[in-house]
Amino acid sequence: MAVDDFIAEHSRQWAAKTTGQNRAYLNILVEYFGPDRLLATIAKQDASEVKKVLQALPSSRNTKPKLKAMPLMQVIKEPGHKKIAAKTINSHIQMFKMFFDWAERHGHSPHTLFEGMKVAKEKHAETTVKPYTSEQTKLIFTELTDNPSGLVRKESHRWGVLLGLFTGARLNEICQLDIADIQQDGETWFLNITDEGDDNKRVKASASRRKVPLHSELIRLGFLDFIESRSRGQRLFPDYSYNVNGGYGRNLGRWYNESFLPKLGLKRPGVVFHSFRHTMVTRLGQADVPEPIYQCIVGHARAGVTQQVYLRQGFTLAQLKEAIEQFEV
Numbered sequence: 001m002a003v004d005d006f007i008a009e010h011s012r013q014w015a016a017k018t019t020g021q022n023r024a025y026l027n028i029l030v031e032y033f034g035p036d037r038l039l040a041t042i043a044k045q046d047a048s049e050v051k052k053v054l055q056a057l058p059s060s061r062n063t064k065p066k067l068k069a070m071p072l073m074q075v076i077k078e079p080g081h082k083k084i085a086a087k088t089i090n091s092h093i094q095m096f097k098m099f100f101d102w103a104e105r106h107g108h109s110p111h112t113l114f115e116g117m118k119v120a121k122e123k124h125a126e127t128t129v130k131p132y133t134s135e136q137t138k139l140i141f142t143e144l145t146d147n148p149s150g151l152v153r154k155e156s157h158r159w160g161v162l163l164g165l166f167t168g169a170r171l172n173e174i175c176q177l178d179i180a181d182i183q184q185d186g187e188t189w190f191l192n193i194t195d196e197g198d199d200n201k202r203v204k205a206s207a208s209r210r211k212v213p214l215h216s217e218l219i220r221l222g223f224l225d226f227i228e229s230r231s232r233g234q235r236l237f238p239d240y241s242y243n244v245n246g247g248y249g250r251n252l253g254r255w256y257n258e259s260f261l262p263k264l265g266l267k268r269p270g271v272v273f274h275s276f277r278h279t280m281v282t283r284l285g286q287a288d289v290p291e292p293i294y295q296c297i298v299g300h301a302r303a304g305v306t307q308q309v310y311l312r313q314g315f316t317l318a319q320l321k322e323a324i325e326q327f328e329v
Contacts, residue, residue: 002039002108003030006099015202017245024062025095028054031072039100039109047096047113054092055119059084090118130270131278134329139264140165141329145221151263156237159226160252161260164273166215166327168280168298169193171249171273173208176201177236182214182227188317189214189224193299198235200242208299213321217329280327287326297324 003026011019032050033042053072058081061067067075097114104112132140143149144158144165152158163174173193181192191212195201203209214223230236243250253273261267277298284294296315 001035002103002106003027003099005106006102009102015204017202017247022095025092026099028057028072028092029096029099039103042109042113044111044113047117050096051089051093051114051117051119054089055083057084058082059088086119086121090121093118128270129272129274129278130268131282132271132275136266136271137165137279137329139266143260143264149263151260154239155226156239157252157255157260159223160237160240161256161273162218162221162223163191164276165279165329166218167191167212167324168277169212170204170208170277170299171253172247173203173299175237175240175248175252178234179227179231179236180234182236183211185317188321189219190317190320200248202247204299210296210299211317211320212297213317213324215324215327283327284323289323289326293319293323296320 003023007019007023007026010022014022029050032053033046053076056076058064058067058075058078060081061070061075067078067081070078093114097112097117100109100111100113103109140161144152144162147158160174163169164171167174169191176198177191177193178197180197181194183190183192191214193203193208193210193212195203195209227236230238237248237252240248240251242248246253256273261271280298281294284297285291293315297320
């Protein structure tokens with residue numbers, strides 16, 4: 001079956017969660033057309049009909065048993081259910097396009113489909129992730145270091161969030177760190193963010209594998225002593241258990257987003273743990289750090305021929321260290 005061949009070819013470069021998600025997207029095509037439909041018989045008009053189905057699909061189809069048991073063409077007629085978001089529709093369409101591009105290259109289809117068929121996104125600017133203001137980061141920093149409100153009861157919570165604040169690393173990248181991932185090169189300590197060492201460790205993309213120098217403030221606060229206190233184990237945060245959906249970051253994310261932020265009065269749409277990444281990018285940009293350098297620090301794919309070819313090895317630790325020191329709470 002073409003879908004199986006497509007998944008098998010691409011799953012080597014996808015994380016397990018991504019593979020499962022993409023298969024679920026493609027299962028919509030299989031369910032709509034049937035497993036025996038020849039790809040060569042699927043035309044642009046058919047693709048247009050699939051798009052209509054996606055726009056009518058309930059967001060709770062995979063969580064509500066009643067909806068889960070229904071055939072696709074029946075479930076889209078069920079009234080009273082919230083539909084999947086435009087972003088999710090576009091994720092489906094992007095995967096369908098990728099699949100039909102592959103199918104055309106491999107002789108399964110005479111043409112590609114789903115080109116230019118994405119839907120307009122809803123205008124909910126308030127739900128997009130926002131960077132923290134200076135006042136917000138100062139409050140968070142004070143609570144993490146002095147704990148005046150008594151909200152921070154675990155060292156793993158304290159250091160997990162401080163790492164987010166001073167590195168801009170993703171939640172799961174922080175929570176899956178091994179002791180061995182905190183390394184030293186000369187006088188520079190850094191996080192070696194990688195998917196090596198544990199079958200459950202993963203990174204979002206190849207650009208996510210990177211070395212992030214430790215900000216001097218982390219060292220001043222005693223992060224190296226914290227590492228020493230955990231040195232008998234393998235993982236830096238062994239109390240963060242693995243979850244197939246949230247990786248290692250689920251527990252810290254829940255505590256931070258659902259308990260810590262609300263109790264500080266900082267809970268707003270778009271203000272979450274992930275805001276630390278936007279904050280790091282914003283603050284370094286404001287400090288005149290060149291964009292390719294702060295992209296490298298947070299693990300964004302670097303754009304342009306110069307970045308891809310001539311700077312393939314990345315920037316030196318000294319350059320990254322100088323840049324990250326521009327970040328101020």
